[in-house]
Amino acid sequence: MSKALVRLYPAAYRAAHGEEILDVHREMTADLSRPARLRADADLAAHALRVRLGLDPASPAGRFFALAAPFALAAAAVDGGLYLARWYAGLVLSPAPVRIQLTTMDGAWILYVLLSLLVCAGAIVALTGRWARGAGAAVCGLLGTALCGILATPAHREGPVAPVAALLTVAVVLACPPGRRGDRRLSTAAGAMAAVGWFPVVVVDAGAYTGALGVTTEYGAWPVLVLAFTGAVLAWRARSSGLWELGAMAVASPPLIAHAYTDAWGDLRPVLGIFLLLPLAAVLTASFRRVRRRH
Secondary structure, three states, X not given: OHHHHHOOOOXXXXXXXXXXXXXXXXXXXXXXXXXXXXXXXXXXXXXXXXXXXXXXXXXXHHHHHHHHHHHHHHHHHHHHHHHXXXXXXHHHXXXXXXXXXXXXXXXXXXXXXXXXXXXXXXXXXXXXXXXXXXXXXXXXXHHHHHHHHHHOOOOOOOOOHHHXXXXXXXXXXXXXXHHHOOOHHHHHHHHHHHHHHHHHHHHHHHHHHHOOOOOOOOOOHHHHHHHHHHHHHHHHHHXXXXXXXXXXXXXXXHHHHHHHHHHHXXXXXXXXXXXXXXXXXXXXXXXXXXXXXXX
């Protein structure tokens, strides 16, 4: 089994380090139980795949996905949190008793709600210091929501957009190299972005439900705007042009784009207009940086 896993490495890397990897792996797994050995084999296969894709901690791709991964989790938490908030508001405001509503809910819908809760809880755990556990839970929740969306789509989640966004988010999170996971500064920024992207929308929705506000929705633009602003702030602090940071925000944005599509528009054309906030922020950041250098 170990020899087969070592073959997953690129030929040049295998020729230089294959025997060493094989010896270390055999020594580490010699006294392990079968489940523990399977986990070790999975770790070795994942490492081989990261090396083959150039996702080691020192590579540009590894650093890029290390920047994008916390914000991908935060974006997934915003999408799941908004879904849960609107589901709860509908539950509370309905004239039917809550107990009757819960007992008559479709099983796929209940499962989707629970999986969305798992995504939110996992993202919070990951961004507050326990990356491995939290990201693992969030990834399981995202895979579950994608499967629900494919097999038995709940109401207001029509089409393939939400499942595709969930799978893209899983790919971004898993692409983050182990040596760069759980960066405290990025996790803090991602958590702040999630809070600012989620809370005002909930307030607006609450006002719309109660009639206290004259607006009914923000049409999915606010969370993406917050994500773009966060990328611009990161670029400003790093004294960069903004292309790297806003590129990472674009990679992290699929859950928010899916939210705008499924919960507001149902049409990709205005959603693509919302997505243009990210490249626009990159252009403005680069232009402002260039003007500042001249002065």
